[in-house]
Amino acid sequence: MRRLLRTRTFRALVLLTTVAFAGVGGWYARGWATDAGYGKITRDFRVVYLDRPEAGRMPSVSGLTEADARQAVLDAGGDPAKITSASKPRAGTTGLVVTQDPAPGAVLKGHAVRLELSTTAQMPALKGDGLDDARKALAALGADVTTEYVYDAAATERTVTASEPPAGATMSGAVKLTVAEPPASIYLSALTPDGSPSNCEVEEDDDTDVHRVTCDAASDSKSTIIWSFPGAIANVEAQMSATGGALRCTLAADGKTLGSFSPGASAEPLRVALPGVTGLALTCNGDAGTVTLDKIRISGAASVIDQLEVGG
Numbered sequence: 527m528r529r530l531l532r533t534r535t536f537r538a539l540v541l542l543t544t545v546a547f548a549g550v551g552g553w554y555a556r557g558w559a560t561d562a563g564y565g566k567i568t569r570d571f572r573v574v575y576l577d578r579p580e581a582g583r584m585p586s587v588s589g590l591t592e593a594d595a596r597q598a599v600l601d602a603g604g605d606p607a608k609i610t611s612a613s614k615p616r617a618g619t620t621g622l623v624v625t626q627d628p629a630p631g632a633v634l635k636g637h638a639v640r641l642e643l644s645t646t647a648q649m650p651a652l653k654g655d656g657l658d659d660a661r662k663a664l665a666a667l668g669a670d671v672t673t674e675y676v677y678d679a680a681a682t683e684r685t686v687t688a689s690e691p692p693a694g695a696t697m698s699g700a701v702k703l704t705v706a707e708p709p710a711s712i713y714l715s716a717l718t719p720d721g722s723p724s725n726c727e728v729e730e731d732d733d734t735d736v737h738r739v740t741c742d743a744a745s746d747s748k749s750t751i752i753w754s755f756p757g758a759i760a761n762v763e764a765q766m767s768a769t770g771g772a773l774r775c776t777l778a779a780d781g782k783t784l785g786s787f788s789p790g791a792s793a794e795p796l797r798v799a800l801p802g803v804t805g806l807a808l809t810c811n812g813d814a815g816t817v818t819l820d821k822i823r824i825s826g827a828a829s830v831i832d833q834l835e836v837g838g
Contacts, residue, residue: 584639586630587623592643595623599639608638616644617669618699624668644668649701651693652686657705660686670700675707677827679760679801683708709760710832711825713737714806717753718835725749726808739819741810743773749810749817757830758804763797764822773812779803800824 582603587595596609616624625642628634647667652660657673664671681687688704691697715730715737726741726749741749766775766787777784779800787796796819800806806824810817825831 582634584626584628584630584632584634584637587626587641590623591621592623592641595626595641599634602634604634604639609641610638611641611643613645614642615647615667617647617664617667617697617701618644620644620646647697649689649691649693649695649697652689652703653693654681655686657684657686657703660703664701667697668699669697671703672700673703673705675705677709677760677829678706679709679799679826681706707828709825710828710830711823712831712834712836714753714762714764714819714822714824715739716836720752720754723751726751726810737821737823739808739822741773741775741808741817743810743812743814743816749773750807752805752807754805755803755824755830756833757827758802759800759806759824759826759830760803761797761799761825762806762822763795763825765820766796767818767820769816769818773810773815773817775808775810775817778807778809780805796822 584604585598585602587598590598592611596606599609600606614624616622620643622644623641624644627640628637650663650667652663655663661671676687678687683706685706686703687706690702690704713730715728719728725743726739728751729736729738729740731737739751741751743749762777774786774788776786777796777798780803784798784800808819
């Protein structure tokens, strides 16, 4: 009976000792693997290697300081005499490795190692450049780019009109580009004119593609039609023609005459730039005839065009 008790006690002590050593050993193994950055411990105390550098192979040192990068290369078996560094303008934090040669995983033995370290970058002048070209230039500097589209009548669509930070300023990392958005447009005949047009009428039918403003001659009065806009428009274009006589028409914007037109029997193109205009008036004089403006269209910022009141 005593012998059986001793045997059971001995086995219990052995089991407890084994569990204790396994726990302590697993704890130290966990600490070693984690501190070294090489692996993690699973539930059954196995070490799973993650990023342990392979001897004789170039490690990935992107984002490290020069000192840490050099040490990583030495730890992998690199020759300290063959490690060189240079500066490269880069948005954001300075003094970090941004490019390396050779690439991660390449054989180190007998090869030189070149590290390029980030230095202060200045914002390039991008105004007037196309958006794609501007993005490429900023990507080469490591910038995080966001864009805002704003209509600019004087700029070509999808070109840069401004940047934050401005040209010549130090780049912290994030860059915001203001880009010229394409103009929005609408047929003028679709809009409600001011008051009651005098001797002019509007025809608008999407189904038959009719978008027309017609003014008839009146010996006792002018033929006039006026539109007002809640914001600035940029351009007006149309095809003008006359029948049955000769009328002379004047196009005015915000009370200022933009030009006078005497359309002939055949359609003539009309295109006038109207930067910042908030009102448009067409006035025709003559004793006989009819003037037609076909598919007269105005264009400008989408935020303005969307506010225009469409006639019923």
